[in-house]
Amino acid sequence: MKLKEYLPALLTALKLKRIPIEELKRKNGESLPIIVTLTSIPSRLNIIDLTIRSILNQPQKPERILLWLHQDLKNQIPSKLAELQGDIFEIRFQDGLTCSHRKLIYALQEFPEHTLVTCDDDLIYHSTWLASLYNEHLQHPKSIIANECRLISYDENGELLPYKQWKMHKNTESNDQRLLPIGYGGVLYPAHSLHQDAIKDELFLKLAPKADDLWFRMMSLLNGTEVRRPKQPAPKPTPIAGSQKISLKKTNVRQDGNREQWKALSEYYAVTLTGSQQ
Structure with missing residues (x-):
């Protein structure tokens, strides 16, 4: 987190805590x-209550908010998080996965x-966040909608470029095959938009x-599901101060783990991306 981001983050968090x-729990x-x-x-x-608060604070609330945690954490839930549970927000405990994929896997199975x-889980979302995704969904009900995307990029010889060179994609009219939804901005998945794998x-x-992010993008490619950005994307979420002590950024970005994992996926599923060069 950059130094200049700390004060805005702290002020945003303070405002949320005062609600x-x-x-927040009222429909x-x-x-x-x-x-x-x-x-x-x-x-x-100790900080994810801010994320949940920001989602509960949307003018148009979702039917439900589900937080999936490992069973080992059942007795470690801070009261400031537990007390947000109600008709909308629920914490669910599972014995299985410990990886980031579980944010979607269990919901796909149950719903x-x-x-x-x-x-x-380390961001405060803007009040227009959910509506921006849903309004675009109404226009393109079979598409995956993402507020933030990168473009999976190749050089002139068709070699996959390092992840740092996959530029953020600003075009809201494009449904280029190479669009990669970035999870931090929020991603909407319609029912049956992903491959059975x-x-x-x-x-x-x-x-x-x-x-x-890469796994679910490959699953959408295999299923023939396009990706789009909203015509009016929500502002970028606000990072929560002190949330990045442990993250996947070191291995996936700095050590270029994303490129290696996309190569593995592409080779396994024999997928070659196409799209206009931009």
Whole structure:
């Protein structure tokens, strides 16, 4: 987190904390027919209440918010997180996965007919966040919608470039095959938008064990599902101060793990991407 981001982050967090719990838990009219699903790790249990608060604070709330945690954490939930549970927010415990993929895997299994939205556990989301995804979904109901995307990029010889050279994609009209939804901005998955292999843990733990974004993108490619950015993307979420002590950025970005995992996925599924060069 950059030094200049600390003060805005702290002020945003303070504003959220001042909202009464009763107000956050209250349903305001008709909910959006969406389930928001996410996961977390032990080091973030003391800050993820801010993420949940920001989702509960959306003018149009989702039907449900599900936080998937490992069973070992059942007795370690801070009261400031536990007290947010109610008709909308629920913590669910599982014995299985410990990887980031579980943010979507369990929801896919339990709610296969629902529209699902994933998000990260170390961010505060803007008040227009959920509506931006849902409004675009209404226009393109079979597409995956992502507020933030990168473009999986190759050189002139067709060799995959380092992940740092996969530029952020700003075009909101494009459905280029190479678009990669970036989880931190929030990603909407319509029912049946992913290939049946999506929930096969033996495959994603082998091919992309630390890159759920890449795994789910490959699953959408295999299923022929396009990716789009909203015409009016929500502002970027605000990082939560102190949330990046443990993250996948070192291996996936700095050590270029994302490139290696995308290569493994492409080779296994024999997928070659096409799209206009931009």
